[in-house]
Structures are given as C-alpha cells and as structure tokens.
Amino acid sequence: MSLVKLQLNNLHKSFGDIEVLKGIDLSISEGEMVCLIGSSGSGKSTLLRCINLLEPIDQGEIVFNGRDISEPGLNPQPVRQKIGLVFQSFHLFPHMTALENVMLAPKRTSNKPRDEIRSDAERLFAKFGLADRMEHYPDQLSGGQQQRVAIVRALAMKPQIMLFDEVTSALDPELIEEVLDVLRQLRRQGMTMILATHEIGFAREAADTVCMLDNGKIIEKASPEKLFSDPSEARTRQFLSSVLKR
Amino acid sequence: MEKRSTARIAFEKKQKRKGVAIATLSSALLILALIILIPRTPGWEKVQSSFFNSDILIKTFPSLLKAFLVDIAIFLWSLPAIAILGLLIALARDQKAPAMFPLRILGIVYTDIFRGVPVILTIFLIGFGIPGLGLPRPWNSPYLWGTVALVLTYSAYVAEIIRSGIESVHESQRGAGKSLGLSEADTMRFIVLPQALRRVVPANMNMLVALQKDVALLSFIGPVEILRQAGVHKSLMANFTPYVGAALIFLAVTVPATRYADYLLAKQHRERS
Amino acid sequence: MTLQPNNRKNGLSNQNFPYTHTTAKTAVSTLKRTVKIALTGIALIFGANAYAAECAAGKTLKEGILTIATGNPAYFPWVMDNDPASGNGFEAAVAYAVAEQMGFAKENVEWTSASFDESIQPGAKNFDFNLQQFSITEEREKVVDFSKPYYSAAMAVLVRKSAVDNGAEATVTSLKELKWGIDANTTALKMLQDNIQPNSDPLLYDDNVNVTEAMKANQIDAALFDLPTALYLGAVVLDDGVVLGQFPADRSETPDQFGLLMEEGNELKACVDEAIDAITANGTLAGIESEWLQQTTGVPLIK
Numbered sequence: 001m002s003l004v005k006l007q008l009n010n011l012h013k014s015f016g017d018i019e020v021l022k023g024i025d026l027s028i029s030e031g032e033m034v035c036l037i038g039s040s041g042s043g044k045s046t047l048l049r050c051i052n053l054l055e056p057i058d059q060g061e062i063v064f065n066g067r068d069i070s071e072p073g074l075n076p077q078p079v080r081q082k083i084g085l086v087f088q089s090f091h092l093f094p095h096m097t098a099l100e101n102v103m104l105a106p107k108r109t110s111n112k113p114r115d116e117i118r119s120d121a122e123r124l125f126a127k128f129g130l131a132d133r134m135e136h137y138p139d140q141l142s143g144g145q146q147q148r149v150a151i152v153r154a155l156a157m158k159p160q161i162m163l164f165d166e167v168t169s170a171l172d173p174e175l176i177e178e179v180l181d182v183l184r185q186l187r188r189q190g191m192t193m194i195l196a197t198h199e200i201g202f203a204r205e206a207a208d209t210v211c212m213l214d215n216g217k218i219i220e221k222a223s224p225e226k227l228f229s230d231p232s233e234a235r236t237r238q239f240l241s242s243v244l245k246r
Numbered sequence: 247m248e249k250r251s252t253a254r255i256a257f258e259k260k261q262k263r264k265g266v267a268i269a270t271l272s273s274a275l276l277i278l279a280l281i282i283l284i285p286r287t288p289g290w291e292k293v294q295s296s297f298f299n300s301d302i303l304i305k306t307f308p309s310l311l312k313a314f315l316v317d318i319a320i321f322l323w324s325l326p327a328i329a330i331l332g333l334l335i336a337l338a339r340d341q342k343a344p345a346m347f348p349l350r351i352l353g354i355v356y357t358d359i360f361r362g363v364p365v366i367l368t369i370f371l372i373g374f375g376i377p378g379l380g381l382p383r384p385w386n387s388p389y390l391w392g393t394v395a396l397v398l399t400y401s402a403y404v405a406e407i408i409r410s411g412i413e414s415v416h417e418s419q420r421g422a423g424k425s426l427g428l429s430e431a432d433t434m435r436f437i438v439l440p441q442a443l444r445r446v447v448p449a450n451m452n453m454l455v456a457l458q459k460d461v462a463l464l465s466f467i468g469p470v471e472i473l474r475q476a477g478v479h480k481s482l483m484a485n486f487t488p489y490v491g492a493a494l495i496f497l498a499v500t501v502p503a504t505r506y507a508d509y510l511l512a513k514q515h516r517e518r519s
Numbered sequence: 520m521t522l523q524p525n526n527r528k529n530g531l532s533n534q535n536f537p538y539t540h541t542t543a544k545t546a547v548s549t550l551k552r553t554v555k556i557a558l559t560g561i562a563l564i565f566g567a568n569a570y571a572a573e574c575a576a577g578k579t580l581k582e583g584i585l586t587i588a589t590g591n592p593a594y595f596p597w598v599m600d601n602d603p604a605s606g607n608g609f610e611a612a613v614a615y616a617v618a619e620q621m622g623f624a625k626e627n628v629e630w631t632s633a634s635f636d637e638s639i640q641p642g643a644k645n646f647d648f649n650l651q652q653f654s655i656t657e658e659r660e661k662v663v664d665f666s667k668p669y670y671s672a673a674m675a676v677l678v679r680k681s682a683v684d685n686g687a688e689a690t691v692t693s694l695k696e697l698k699w700g701i702d703a704n705t706t707a708l709k710m711l712q713d714n715i716q717p718n719s720d721p722l723l724y725d726d727n728v729n730v731t732e733a734m735k736a737n738q739i740d741a742a743l744f745d746l747p748t749a750l751y752l753g754a755v756v757l758d759d760g761v762v763l764g765q766f767p768a769d770r771s772e773t774p775d776q777f778g779l780l781m782e783e784g785n786e787l788k789a790c791v792d793e794a795i796d797a798i799t800a801n802g803t804l805a806g807i808e809s810e811w812l813q814q815t816t817g818v819p820l821i822k
Contacts, residue, residue: 052425081427091422095440104436105426157426292641292783296662374729377736388722388738468722468733474703478723481704484639484659 003030005065005161005192006051012059013043013050020046022216023060028161028194033187035203035224036196038213039239044196045088047213048163051194052085065160081109084154088166090146092138098149099125099134102156109157117156124152128182144175148182161192168199200243204228212236295485302487306479310491313475317461320393320471324457327397332404337434339409353405360402366463369395373467392464400457407449411442448514451507455500472496574790575621579647585623587614588646591632594727595751596811597652603630609747609811610650613669616803617648617779620794635704638780639663647787648779652745654706655778665778666791669804671768672745672775674710675818677752680759682740689764689821691715698722700730700739706775707743714766731756745775747812764821 004027011024020043028034036044049055051062053069053076062070069079093101102121107114125131128148138146147167154162164183168176180202186193187206197203203210203224210227212220212235220233231237284290338346338353360368372395377386384390415438423433465474472492479488580586589610592601599607606615606625618628631646638649639662648666655665676694678687687693691714699721701708711721722739724730730742731752744752746765753760768774779795781788798804 054421054425076424077427077429079427080425085425087418087422087425089418091418093419093422093437093441095444105423105428108429108432108436109427153426289642296641370732374732374736374738377738378732380737383737386736386738388733465723466725466729468700468724468738470720470723474723477703478708481635482656482658482706482709484656484662486640 005030007063008060009063010060011050011057011062013046013055013057020216021050024218026211026218028192030192031190032208033193033195033206035207035210036194036213037200037203037210037239042213043216044213045165048085048165048194048196051163052083053079081157082160084157084159084162086150086154086162086164086167089170090150092146092150094138097135097137098130098141101149102153106156121156124155128152142175143171144178147171147179151182162186164193164195166196166198168197198243200228200240212239297486297490299485299487302483302485303491306488307491310472310475310488310495313470313472314495316469316471320389320461320464321458324393324396324400328400328404331397331401332408335401335405336408336412339405340412357402357405360399361406365399365460366466368399369463369467372398388464388468392467392469396457396460400453403453404450407446407453408442411446412438414445415441448507448511451503451510455503455507458500459496574793575787578786578790584627584629585618585621586629586631586645586647587618588631588633588638588649590634590651593651594748595755596747609807612807612811613804614650616798616807617791617794620797621790644782648781648791650779652777653780654775656706662783664781664783664785664788666781666788667795668776668778669795670777670808672777673765673768674707674743674775675746675749675765676741676763676821677744677749678741678761678763679734679757680761683761683763687740687763689819691821694741694821697740700724700733700742702727702730710766710775711743727752746818750813762818765818766821
C-alpha cells in the first residue's frame with residue numbers, strides 16, 4: 001500500500017457553465033480498491049472519464065506512475081491502454097462477436113502474433129466463466145454476460161488500473177452478483193481499481209477506501225468501516241440512509 | 247378466456263381472408279376495366295401502333311439489349327469510384343479536429359454543389375467543358391468525362407447517406423473504442439463505419455437504382471446507350487415503341503433492385519423495433 | 520371522330536344554316552357546293568387565291584386562322600432570330616408564301632412551337648402544319664402526313680480546320696477514317712451509314728449545338744448536316760469550321776427532301792400541296808430560296 005499508482009491534484013472540470021468537478025484530490029496506491037459513492041450527478045462518472053482521458057480536464061493534475069498525463073498535447077492512446085474503463089451500459093460493439101470485441105484493441109495496438117492474442121483472450125473468457133459465449137454476438141448474451149465480456153475486453157489490454165462506472169446499475173438484480181464476483185476475483189489478484197457504485201454492501205465488503213462525492217467534491221474519505229458505520233458528514237449520513245432504505 | 251381468444255383468432259382469420267378476397271377482386275376488376283375500356287377509346291389504334299407495335303419491338307429489341315450493355319458498363323465502372331469518393335467525402339465531413347477544418351469545409355461545399363446542380367448540367371459541363379480545354383484523344387472521351395460527372399454527383403449523395411449513417415452510431419461506441427486505447431482512425435474503421443455502412447445499405451440501394459437510370463443521361467454528350475438507340479429508332483421509324491422496349495429492359499433491372507431495397511429496409515425496421 | 524368539330528359548322532358564310540349533328544356532313548357539303556359555285560364567279564374577279572381559300576375553308580384548327588408550328592428555338596437560316604412571325608428566314612418565308620397561296624393574309628397566320636416528339640406522336644395536333652426541316656421518309660409517312668417537298672437538301676460534311684490540316688478530304692475513303700457525330704433526330708445517321716460507313720461508331724446528340732460542342736471538345740472530327748445548316752454552323756458557331764464537301768440535293772439515292780408535317784389524314788393536305796405546286800410553278804419558292812439560302816455551288820461534291 002505504499003506505492004502511489006495514481007494521484008489526482010485539484011481536478012476541475014466544467015461542461016459549459018456547469019462546474020462538475022470542483023477540485024478533487026485523491027491518491028490511490030498500487031493494489032488499492034477505492035469506491036466512489038454519492039448521488040447521481042455528484043461527478044463520479046465524469047471523474048472516471050477524466051482519468052481515462054475521455055474528457056480533458058480544465059485545471060489540476062492527473063499523475064499516473066509518477067507522470068502527469070493530463071498535459072494537453074499528450075497522445076492519450078498509450079495512457080488509455082494502461083487504464084481500463086468499464087461502462088454502466090457495457091457499450092460492446094454490436095457487429096462483433098464477444099471474442100472479436102475482446103481481441104480488437106490488442107490486435108490494433110500491440111504487435112503480438114494473432115495466435116497469442118487469441119489464446120490470451122480465450123484464457124480470460126475461461127477464467128470468468130464465458131468460455132462457451134465467445135462466438136456469441138452481444139445481443140445473444142444476457143446483461144450480466146455482456147458486462148462480463150466488457151470487463152474482459154478492458155482486461156485484455158493488461159491495464160494497470162481499472163475504472164468501473166456503475167457497472168451493475170443497468171442489470172437486473174439477479175444478474176448483479178455474477179458481475180460482482182468478477183470484481184472480487186480481480187480484487188484477490190491485486191488489481192488497482194476505482195469503482196463508482198451504488199452497491200453499498202459490496203463497497204463495505206471489498207473496498208479499502210470509500211470516498212463520498214457530493215456536488216463535485218470529495219466531502220468525506222475513510223475506510224468502509226468508519227464511513228458506513230460512523231460518517232462524520234451530515235450529507236453522507238443522509239445519502240446512506242436514502243440508499244439503504246431502498 | 248381460452249374460448250374467447252380462439253373465437254377472436256377465428257374472427258381475425260376470417261377478416262384477413264375477406265381482405266385478401268376484396269383486394270384480389272378489386273384488382274381484377276380494375277385490370278379488366280382497363281383491358282376492355284382502353285381499346286375502345288377512339289385513339290387507341292393510333293396509340294397502339296405508335297407505342298405498342300410488336301413488329302417494331304421485335305425488330306429493335308436486340309439492338310436495344312446491345313446498347314444496354316453500354317449502360318451496364320458505365321454503371322459498373324462508376325460504382326467503385328462513387329463508393330470510394332463518397333466514403334472519403336463523408337469522412338472529410340466528419341473531421342472534428344481544428345486542423346482538419348479546411349477538409350470539412352471542402353466536404354460541405356462539395357456535397358452542396360453537386361447535390362444542388364442538375365445532373366444534366368454537370369454532365370454537359372464536365373463532358374464537354376474539360377475535354378474542351380484541349381485534352382488529346384482518348385483522354386477527352388465522353389465516356390470518361392461523362393462517368394466523372396456521374397461519379398461527382400452520386401458520390402455527393404452517397405457521402406451524405408454515409409454521413410447520416412456515421413451520425414446514427416451512438417457517441418458511446420466511439421467512447422468505448424477510445425477508452426481501449428484505439429486511435430481515432432481505428433475507432434472509425436473498425437467500430438463506427440461497419441455499423442454505419444450496414445445501416446445505410448437500403449438507402450444506397452435506392453441510389454443504385456437512380457444511378458442505373460441516370461446513366462442514360464450520358465447519351466446527351468454522345469455515347470449511344472439504350473435510350474439514344476431507342477431515340478434513333480424512334481426518329482427513323484417515327485414510332486415510340488423502341489422507348490417502350492427500353493423501358494422494359496430498365497424495369498427488368500430496376501424493379502428487382504427496388505424490391506430488394508424495400509425488403510432490406512423493412513427487415514431493418516423489424517430488427518430495430 | 521365521326522362528329523364534325525364545331526369549327527366546321529359555319530363554313531365560309533355567316534348565315535345560319537339549319538342542321539343537326541347527324542346531318543352535319545351533308546349540310547356542310549351542300550354548303551360547300553353552293554359556296555363553290557358562288558366563289559368560282561368571285562374567283563374570276565379576284566384571282567386564283569380565292570379558290571385556294573375555299574379549299575382550306577373549315578379545315579383549319581381555328582376558323583379563318585392558319586396555325587403553323589416550328590421548333591423552339593428555330594435556327595438560322597430557316598428562321599431568323601427565332602422569330603418566325605417576322606417572315607424572315609427560309610422556312611418563315613415559305614410558311615407565309617404557302618399561307619398566302621391558301622388565302623390566309625399575314626395577320627391570319629398564328630405561330631406555335633412543337634418539338635420533334637410532339638410532332639410525330641399520334642393524336643390531335645396543335646398546328647395545321649409544322650415545318651422544321653422534317654425529312655420525308657416512308658416510316659414517318661405511316662404516322663403523319665407530309666406535303667409535297669418544299670426543299671431538297673444537299674447533305675454536307677462539317678469539320679474543323681484541324682481535320683483539314685490532318686489531311687481530311689471530300690472522298691468517301693478519307694471520310695471513313697473520321698470520328699463522326701450526328702444529330703440523332705435527323706436522317707443524317709442513315710445517310711452516314713449508307714454512304715460513308717465510317718470505321719468507328721458515330722456519337723449521337725440531341726441537337727446541332729451539342730454536335731458542335733463535341734467538335735469544339737475535339738471528341739468528334741466531322742458531322743453531317745443539311746447544307747444550309749452546315750454552312751451556318753461552320754461560319755457562325757465554330758471559329759474554324761470548314762464545309763468539306765456535299766452530297767448534292769439531286770442525288771438519286773437517299774434523297775433528303777423537306778415537307779410540311781401534318782396530322783395523319785388531315786384534309787388540309789390537298790390544299791397545302793396545291794399551294795406548294797403553285798408557288799413552285801410561279802417561281803416564288805425559288806425566289807425565297809435565293810433570298811435566304813446561301814449559294815451552295817462552292818462546296819465540292821464528295822467522291
């Protein structure tokens with residue numbers, strides 16, 4: 001827990017007149033799992049998209065492996081290859097089979113032989129219980145299966161850090177667990193992860209650190225035991241009680 | 247509940263059968279009326295001998311078919327050029343980087359001009375104008391420059407169709423590609439375009455049908471294709487039947503193509519809903 | 520049509536002649552006979568035109584008016600400035616001479632325009648006769664009627680100076696080598712195929728202007744027109760046009776004679792033919808020809 005993998009310093013981001021991130025500071029160590037909680041619109045998704053460089057930031061620094069990756073003019077491609085992002089609604093490529101979805105980016109960005117890429121992909125499919133789904137198209141898969149393929153697709157790039165943006169929110173309740181199992185598996189392997197989630201139970205069980213985002217700021221950061229049982233901020237208490245009521 | 251629904255199904259079946267019967271009957275009556283009434287009109291004999299003269303049709307049909315080969319050839323060699331140019335223009339119009347601004351403007355100007363000018367004017371302008379600048383034979387051939395005119399016009403339409411297809415692919419697909427570390431070009435090539443092109447197949451099929459007909463416009467600048475051949479027969483024999491023959495040949499090609507395009511479109515609608 | 524159209528009801532006179540539709544034909548012919556007798560007397564006083572006027576009576580589209588069609592645009596030297604009503608130009612002058620011979624004063628002639636397609640399609644016409652260099656052919660005669668010819672056209676080969684520089688001559692052997700362009704609506708194509716048989720297929724166009732445009736673009740070397748048209752295009756439209764040679768007007772094979780075009784079965788045909796015979800016989804036609812059409816003797820014959 002000593003090596004800092006990712007460091008966010010005073011991150012600001014606006015869309016037009018609306019400031020969505022108002023100075024985020026956060027440090028994530030290698031192998032750490034951070035959960036971001038907070039109501040919709042609190043800035044969780046935007047924060048993850050900024051880290052993946054899908055959205056340029058207006059102010060601040062994103063230091064990844066000791067290097068600021070937010071400077072303008074820097075080619076984002078190699079950075080994104082090391083920072084995996086999984087979306088709420090999967091965004092699989094509908095015209096490709098599951099296997100093709102997974103193999104596309106490795107094929108285009110590395111000069112590994114095709115056979116090796118394929119066997120790597122097949123190993124990942126097998127590992128996450130999808131071996132018999134490789135030749136299926138996305139619309140032939142259940143939501144849980146699609147999301148697991150999306151995670152495999154991100155993992156195939158061998159990222160050093162994984163970002164998960166409410167990956168269970170679009171799923172039927174009975175399918176959520178199979179995706180959470182994948183996250184647990186990754187956690188056991190020591191993957192550095194940031195999770196934006198509404199699954200309080202899972203956060204309490206698996207996270208090292210929980211951050212409460214409200215209105216573009218991290219208002220509280222603590223261990224799950226502390227934050228969930230004895231939050232210091234009134235806004236956190238209010239949010240938790242509303243989420244737990246459901 | 248069960249009983250009522252079977253009754254309902256039977257009723258619907260009956261309604262459907264009734265509908266088919268009425269449609270058949272009304273079509274038959276209409277055709278019958280046309281067959282009986284038209285020949286009774288006072289001018290029918292003259293119209294028949296001028297437009298539906300079987301002797302002339304038989305006499306001219308082989309030469310029309312032969313001339314139609316010219317149409318097919320022009321159509322076939324225009325096609326790849328239209329596809330490639332249309333795609334390039336569509337991609338130019340999709341450029342969002344500031345450095346690519348001139349390219350985007352060029353794409354907009356191109357599509358605006360060539361969709362706005364009547365095809366026949368483009369054909370005259372390019373077909374006579376460019377060779378008129380002093381190109382030696384065979385580089386001043388009306389076949390060559392007529393084809394260029396068709397390609398310019400149709401690629402503008404096809405570019406717009408492709409662009410609408412590109413825009414119909416949700417932005418999140420690009421985001422997913424980029425988040426994996428793919429380049430803009432790879433994202434376009436492997437993720438956006440395959441989906442976009444698939445969506446615009448029916449619209450492009452309709453363009454093909456239109457192109458097949460517009461090939462005949464090249465006859466204005468010299469090439470003797472089917473419509474011109476029919477016109478020559480018409481002029482010498484003072485009879486319009488050769489045009490009817492040409493129309494039959496056109497229909498034999500365009501009707502199946504149009505039906506197929508409609509079928510693809512209907513299939514797409516079903517898949518989406 | 521078995522019923523007589525309205526414009527034939529009154530014949531020449533304005534008197535009310537009682538009749539019903541079923542007896543219209545008899546009534547009109549009775550009237551005609553009466554009037555004929557009366558007019559023969561008048562004709563002796565006022566000259567021959569009156570007889571011709573009687574011939575056309577009740578046979579025109581509009582009573583007392585002769586409706587004549589030509590192309591739009593109509594070209595030099597057939598019609599000057601695209602204004603046939605001026606009477607200037609060969610065909611405009613012929614039209615008025617025929618009209619006058621038929622008994623229609625200048626103010627009783629109305630002009631309209633009709634395209635080639637309009638003119639040869641079956642059915643009623645919007646003109647009494649139409650003149651725009653229609654060559655009389657057997658096939659066309661099946662669909663429409665032609666008058667006796669009012670002009671026999673020599674066919675001429677138009678080239679640009681560059682072709683002459685390259686050695687083109689007024690011989691069939693030399694002409695075979697050229698790349699030909701033809702106005703597809705004319706009989707020139709048949710003429711070309713019968714008399715020259717060029718080595719490569721000709722390119723075909725819709726009108727004279729497109730043919731000369733293709734010559735300017737160097738897409739074709741030579742074109743075949745009637746001689747007056749060739750002279751005009753060579754002198755005015757092309758900067759460097761040369762009329763290389765001609766097939767003379769009095770050739771025995773594939774003659775090219777212009778006739779006035781009428782709806783098939785038009786009763787006016789006999790009167791029109793009569794008028795053309797008359798203006799041919801009294802030298803009017805020859806006078807018009809020498810006034811509007813250039814002397815064509817300078818163009819060499821094709822060997």
